[in-house]
Amino acid sequence: MPLYKDNQIKLYNSLSGEKETFKPIIDGYVGMYVCGPTVYSNVHLGNVRTFMSFDVIFRYLKHLGYKVRFVRNITDAGHLENDADEGEDRIAKKARLEEIEPMEVVQRYTVDFHNILNKFNFLPPSIEPTATGHIIEQIEITKNILKKGLAYEINGSVYFDVLKYNESKPYGILSKRNVEDLMHNSRELDGQSDKKNPQDFALWKKAEPQHIMRWPSPWSDGFPGWHLECTAMSTKYLGDHFDIHGGGMDLKFPHHECEIAQAEACNDKAPVNYWMHANMLIMNGKKMAKSTGNFILPTEIFSGNNPHITKAFLPSVARFFMLQAHYRSILDFTNNGLLASEKGFFRLMDAINDLDELKAGSTSTFHIKEWQHKCYEAMNDDFNTPILIAHLFEAVKFINQIKEGTATITQDDLNLLKSTVHTFVFDVLGLINATQSEDGTEKLSGAVELLIQLRQDARANKDFATSDKIRDELAAAGIQLNDGKEGTTFTTN
Numbered sequence: 001m002p003l004y005k006d007n008q009i010k011l012y013n014s015l016s017g018e019k020e021t022f023k024p025i026i027d028g029y030v031g032m033y034v035c036g037p038t039v040y041s042n043v044h045l046g047n048v049r050t051f052m053s054f055d056v057i058f059r060y061l062k063h064l065g066y067k068v069r070f071v072r073n074i075t076d077a078g079h080l081e082n083d084a085d086e087g088e089d090r091i092a093k094k095a096r097l098e099e100i101e102p103m104e105v106v107q108r109y110t111v112d113f114h115n116i117l118n119k120f121n122f123l124p125p126s127i128e129p130t131a132t133g134h135i136i137e138q139i140e141i142t143k144n145i146l147k148k149g150l151a152y153e154i155n156g157s158v159y160f161d162v163l164k165y166n167e168s169k170p171y172g173i174l175s176k177r178n179v180e181d182l183m184h185n186s187r188e189l190d191g192q193s194d195k196k197n198p199q200d201f202a203l204w205k206k207a208e209p210q211h212i213m214r215w216p217s218p219w220s221d222g223f224p225g226w227h228l229e230c231t232a233m234s235t236k237y238l239g240d241h242f243d244i245h246g247g248g249m250d251l252k253f254p255h256h257e258c259e260i261a262q263a264e265a266c267n268d269k270a271p272v273n274y275w276m277h278a279n280m281l282i283m284n285g286k287k288m289a290k291s292t293g294n295f296i297l298p299t300e301i302f303s304g305n306n307p308h309i310t311k312a313f314l315p316s317v318a319r320f321f322m323l324q325a326h327y328r329s330i331l332d333f334t335n336n337g338l339l340a341s342e343k344g345f346f347r348l349m350d351a352i353n354d355l356d357e358l359k360a361g362s363t364s365t366f367h368i369k370e371w372q373h374k375c376y377e378a379m380n381d382d383f384n385t386p387i388l389i390a391h392l393f394e395a396v397k398f399i400n401q402i403k404e405g406t407a408t409i410t411q412d413d414l415n416l417l418k419s420t421v422h423t424f425v426f427d428v429l430g431l432i433n434a435t436q437s438e439d440g441t442e443k444l445s446g447a448v449e450l451l452i453q454l455r456q457d458a459r460a461n462k463d464f465a466t467s468d469k470i471r472d473e474l475a476a477a478g479i480q481l482n483d484g485k486e487g488t489t490f491t492t493n
Contacts, residue, residue: 002028002065009064009380012328014252014275015174019382022274024243030061030068031242033234033272035251036128038075039109040090043116045333046281046288048298050248052319052430053278053327053383055122057246059428060379071237072125074113076106077132077213078205079226085159085202086193089223092212102213116298119315121430127237131229135215138224138232141266142203142217150265154194156206156220160261162199169264171199174275175253201258203228227258235263235271245272249279281322283333284308296333304489305482309335311449311489313342316432320345323385323429344393349435351396352425354403355418361408366398368413372420379428388424395421448479452488455481 009022024030034054037047051072061068080087088096095102131138142158145151151160162171166179179199202225207214214221224232234245240263247256256275263271286294296306304312321341325331371394378387395417401407409417425431451470458466471481474490482489 004028004061004064004066007064007376007380010382011274011276012382013273014277015272017176020274024066025241025273028065028067030066030244031238032058032061032068032070032244032246033230033238033242034070034072034125034245035230035247035255036073036075037109037113038079038090039106039113040079040094041109042297042299043109043113044288045296045298045301046248048116048120049281049322049331050246050278051117051122052120052322054246054276055430056323056327056385056428057244057276057383058123058125059430060383063423063428068126069238070125071127071129071234073230073233074106074110074128074130075226075229076103076110076130078224078229080205085195085205085225089211089213095212119298119302120319121316121432123430129233129237131224131233132213134229134232134236135224137236138228139204139217141228141232141262142224145203145262145265148265151203152196153219156222157194157202158204158219159195159200160203160258160265161196162201162261163197165261165265169261171261172253172257174257174260177253177257201225201227201254203262227255228262230255231259231262231266231271234259235267240267240271241269242272244274244276246276246278249277252277278327279330281331281333285332288333301338307489309338309489310487313338314345314434316434317342317345320348320389320429320431324389326382326384326386328382345431346435348392348396348425348431349433351399352421352433353435354399355414355421358399358402358409358414360411360414362410364409364413365401365407366409366413368409368416368420371395372416375420375424379424385429388429392421392424448474448490452481452490456488 010019011022012018013020032054034051036051037043054070054072058068058070076091077089079090089102091102091105094105098105142151145160146153146158149161150165151158163179165171170178172178204217204219204222204224206220206222211223213223215223234242245256245259252275260271263269282288283294283296286292288295294308296308298318300306301309301313301318302315304310317338318341321333321338322331324341371391375388375391378384378391381387398407398409399417402409426433451474455467455470458464458470474481479490
């Protein structure tokens with residue numbers, strides 16, 4: 001019997017604002033769509049955190065025995081600057097600035113996206129469709145909405161008529177906004193927009209002469225609206241009505257709100273049963289922003305080449321750090337937090353590696369089945385990874401007690417302990433086993449930090465020959481020192 005029969009998941013539904021018992025539309029099957037990246041720059045850590053949350057959800061649903069179709073798209077066209085209906089396509093702008101083709105931009109940053117997610121040990125989605133691969137579907141949806149009188153065409157562009165839609169269906173149901181408030185808070189149209197109302201959004205945009213990315217349509221040579229692509233791809237692969245739609249909290253309005261309106265208008269039914277949103281990532285208590293320097297790329301975590309961290313960290317350490325916060329909580333990314341997580345991560349891995357050395361006894365002084373039940377309870381309660389991790393450290397304590405001879409375990413319980421720990425640590429949380437001695441990171445870091453200190457002492461004593469010798473010898477060994485305001489860090493080649 002599949003595990004999902006005995007494990008009732010309660011998940012937080014952004015649509016209702018409450019935890020609800022998860023009941024898939026088809027027993028044993030789950031359809032899940034997650035908004036993927038717009039591939040015009042390196043994937044940032046906030047994106048990684050969102051995708052990691054749904055990677056764990058995907059992993060756990062699969063572990064319970066559900067057959068999951070997980071669709072995560074690639075936005076390679078149609079996403080205009082400032083998430084608006086005016087301005088330049090983000091990918092086309094990058095291509096213009098770098099004097100390359102838009103699809104070169106797409107290829108470069110799609111490869112980067114996959115490389116980073118592979119480093120973090122993500123499972124690939126079942127399907128990864130692209131916006132440009134589904135232009136026909138987006139045109140057909142636009143035709144359908146126009147036919148129903150819920151959109152209008154003007155000067156080659158097609159806009160969704162929010163006020164008309166709102167006469168029969170509530171626009172703002174997800175974000176808990178109403179059209180009257182949106183109208184009150186909207187700026188007046190400046191006469192340059194073709195929209196009837198500021199709340200209306202583009203289904204299809206006529207391309208200006210300088211716009212590189214364009215496709216023929218019944219209305220103009222142009223490109224689809226950003227919101228439309230997700231409706232086209234999610235319904236194509238999951239049907240007009242599916243189980244879970246996920247994404248970052250920042251997408252709730254207007255992106256997901258527009259998706260609901262489009263799908264309702266096109267198919268006369270609510271598209272999704274459960275809307276799930278991962279919360280934001282901040283850094284050192286402030287919003288991450290390149291403009292302020294309060295920013296770090298995933299590759300900089302692995303190399304240590306960033307002034308906000310004091311050393312390099314394994315991808316699994318960074319993953320472990322992020323999973324110690326619930327996906328709906330704001331996560332503050334700090335160097336001290338990473339250092340603490342690294343200690344906890346290696347403590348967990350050391351205990352797992354000790355499992356094979358434990359000797360079974362005639363009795364158990366730890367209730368393994370009760371502990372296992374608590375692990376499932378944590379994940380069944382809206383995928384609560386921090387509580388699960390707390391339970392895993394209960395097991396770590398018990399493993400250490402057995403090792404020290406102050407606790408005992410039977411062979412059957414030892415087998416159950418091993419299988420449960422491996423399931424939750426590696427299969428569900430997606431961590432990769434590593435030890436400090438195997439990785440060598442701790443030893444290398446300690447040795448280099450000692451040399452950095454000796455170099456600082458030499459510079460303080462104006463012994464620049466020794467200072468330069470330490471720097472040059474390390475460089476020759478493939479270790480680059482980086483002097484910054486926060487001190488000296490190092491990266492390895």
